[in-house]
Amino acid sequence: MKPSLPKKPRHIAILRLSALGDVCNLVPTVRALQRHWPEARITWIIGKGEHSLLAGLSGVEFVVFDKATGLAGMRRIWRELADTRFDVLLHMQQAIRASLLSLGLKADVRVGFDKARAKDFQHWFTQRQIAPRQHPHVLESFMDFARLLGVTDDRLEWNLAIPETAFDEARALAGPAPYLVINPCSNARLRNFRNWSVEGYASVIEHAYRHHGLRSVLTGGGSAAEREMADAIEALCPPGSVVNAIGGTSLKGVLALIKRARAVIAPDTGPAHMGNALGTPTLGLYATTNPRRAAPYLWRDFAVDAYPEAVRTYLDKSVEEVSWGQRVRHADAMDLIKTDAVIAKLDALLAHTAAPSITGVSDES
Template sequence: MGKIPAKKICVIRTSALGDVVHAMALMGALRHGYPDAEITWVVQPLAYEMVKHQGAADHYVLFDRKGGRKHWQALRKRFKGEVYDVVLMLQVSIKASAISTLITGRIKLGFDMARSRECQWLFSNRRIPKKTPGHVQDQFFEFADYLGVTDYPVAWNFGFTEGEVAERSAFFDGLGAPAVTFVVASSSPDKDWPADRYARAVDHVARKGLVPVLTGGPSPREKALADEISRLSQEKPVVALKNGIRDLLVVLSGSTVVVSPDTGPLHMAVALNVPTVSLFGYSNPRRCGPYRRFQELLIDRFTESGEENEARRYFKTGRMEYISVSDVTEKIDLALERYAFL
């Protein structure tokens, strides 16, 4: 089958940050396959800040998931009179499906029945073929494959501005030594690594003559964890919790090594090609682990010894505790040995 013709394409993937990172690679594939098409992306404001300089989309429509009736009326008005050749429904949530009802598309492409949670199949008129689930990134690429887009580069482009490049240089030059950056928390405590173990890994990094940096967002929980890690550390880390997602990208992009649980900044760091020690116990790394890169730095305490782990979406509570300090420090040392001079 040849490539499906399309002059106007709309992509619905509003959140979460890690999934939006994966969507960025698909957007690059779409731009490769349809260089002259008009591409619109429906995305939440926080994620928009991350992707706005990528250059793959022509238009961004911001979706506020907490928006009331006026916001939905504005969305309806925005899409009134627009007709898209293809609408890609990358998000299986009832709100994302509701957005699709406001958009006129000749082809509304969603997931196959088995993967269409929250009744997404009711809102699409075509579906990607049934397939054993793989990594989320590969599942997104199935949409490009369905359209007949081939030979696309697997790439992410966050598009740093001159100001951001200068900000990165100033921050890291001021540290006086290479930085190992620890992402202190995820969206769920079940995915987080204990603060006292972070503190011991921080001390390990400092003893090697490197600068430990704690990063994440501005939430009270992240601030409390950063404070606790700092209190428990003998060598005090640099705390760089960021209000803006672009500022967080700046910190991640200038790090020598990143250590992170399963959260958006992990996927940002991997996409930025920064050596990343990935901590997995609660979520399935076959489905949402680091994509293709730095597999030797993955710590997998989700998969039992001898278990045939398919890339299914399910969770195991209490398993982040199985990740020891030595597990992490050994991976940090391996990352420094293999990648420090990249």
Template sequence: MTYKNILIVKLSAIGDVIHALPVARALKQTYPDARITWVVEKPAYDLLTNNPDIDEIIIFDKPKFKSLTGLLSNGYTFSKLLKSHKFDLAIDLQGLFKSAAISYLSGAPKRLVYCNARELSDKIGQRICGNHEHGHVVDRYLDVAQHLGCKIDQVQFPMNITEVEVQKAEAIANHAGLRLENPYVVLAPGTNWPSKCWPTTHFAKLADQLYDNNMIPVIIGGPNDKRLAEEIIANTKIPPVDLIGKTSLKQLAHIIKKSQAFVGGDTGPMHLAVAVGTRVVTMFGPTDPNRNGPYGENHSILTPDVPCICCWKRQCIKTPMCLETLNPDLVYQSIYSKLEMKVGS
């Protein structure tokens, strides 16, 4: 069957949207004449712009739909917009009630959802179970593409960083004291779960070790990570470069792309590093790296030796928390083993 108008519903978060990018590439390669539209929430919108595999982006402004009044005043208009595209296929990669509702409101006669869908979303779309049901999220999404006849020769994360965004990123870095032609390592202390955060004191020690080996540590993250950056800086001999809250996602992607390595936990910027081809050293404890870890090879995944690993708990009541047991020396060695560089004394 040939599809002419395809809707992808993947709303958030940053890492999840990055995981779904290979689906757009696979669909466009298999159905080059198809028009592909993606519905996404505002925080991840920037990841999809200027993408040759995506013909249109529709923003789902979630705050407008949270109240009954908002739903009644905005629902009809949004549904009318979706139906005007005359989609013949809708792919719900979010697998939640809100994404299923969008898939349904699109009017597409064929609606697909992966078989691990929740919140009754599997009642609205056809459940697709492939060979990677218990594998990495990227491969699960691609199971849906393969169901549609897509041949996956190479998994690609298409992301177009324009020259304007490159220039802005370099200007921001220069203003903060970083020249991108110098060797540096990106540190991402923030995550959306407290249990996934590596201690700031560990990041501080790692930053000192990097400086001792002529490598500049650069802290990145959103505005909510400012406190973490301040704690790291307060515990270092030489303050790292602080880029917290100073870049857009595409600007951050360029800065990560130019770095020697990325260090952080299970967080969106870690998956951004994978997408732009940067080596990752990541610390996993409460979540499963087989499902959510950095996709592909040439990355280092460090996990603590504890019986409660992969507990999937946002908060940890144990002392010390599992990630605290991963000491900075181990992370430092992992960075340089991936870079195939001699570790300084």
């Protein structure tokens, strides 16, 4: 017999360790839970880097797991929470590492994804599942956990914490003038292939500078590959049109840069969803992943979508013939994104947001 869902939970656990974009997409679910049960405690078990992005999120107690610590790190968390029993555990990570971590947590009921979405046998580790849904966006998949518990007010609210020191960091890098944030690289993962071309980015930067008077600030981590790409982009750009901040900011500093930016351009990576969370106009570049599932939620209409062409070209199928989460793992797929298409979307995005106002986003987001 399945355990009952709590009518009025006093302590809710959220288990979602990664990644940066996903935790941004999860925050509206946290806010929905807080509105419905303002007295409930919420404990979020989260990854180390993701915590550095969301630290200070109001009303949330974080327990941080560093995946580099492996089983020892899990045992530390189990000891830390040994005397804690949750009314409900929302297991929102489809990965065996997170499921193993969940085994040492005490909860009256464990909620996970429906079987179709429960990767890595996650359904073996949960007792209740969210309702199946056809073709959901990632953000909607997370919100389905709150809906299962009876939450009906699913307005989108983020209200991320950005300290003044982060804004000082952003001002020192970008100055006062309007600018774009361009995060050219996604996380370096095996067969990830989400990065667009150096030449494409350089052409968009030149267009933004000459036609809109906008400099571009390049953001990203400090890996050798990211630095190399940023240097190559900068070398092709007009003098004064770009600020190379790769590896030069904290995650809170990136948030502050994005908050002050006129717009964000990025492939399928965390800063695209940071822009979405902050209400900053965001242009996503998609070919290897489906933007209907993973584009910045409030800016899906402005995503450059070469995914159907990539599916036809490299999988020899139509979008309707592949699974909802299917990725196109081909090194040339992002080359299907044409510079003219990106420039046209940027022009449309800037025109649409000349006086930015996005329905559904809290003024405090």
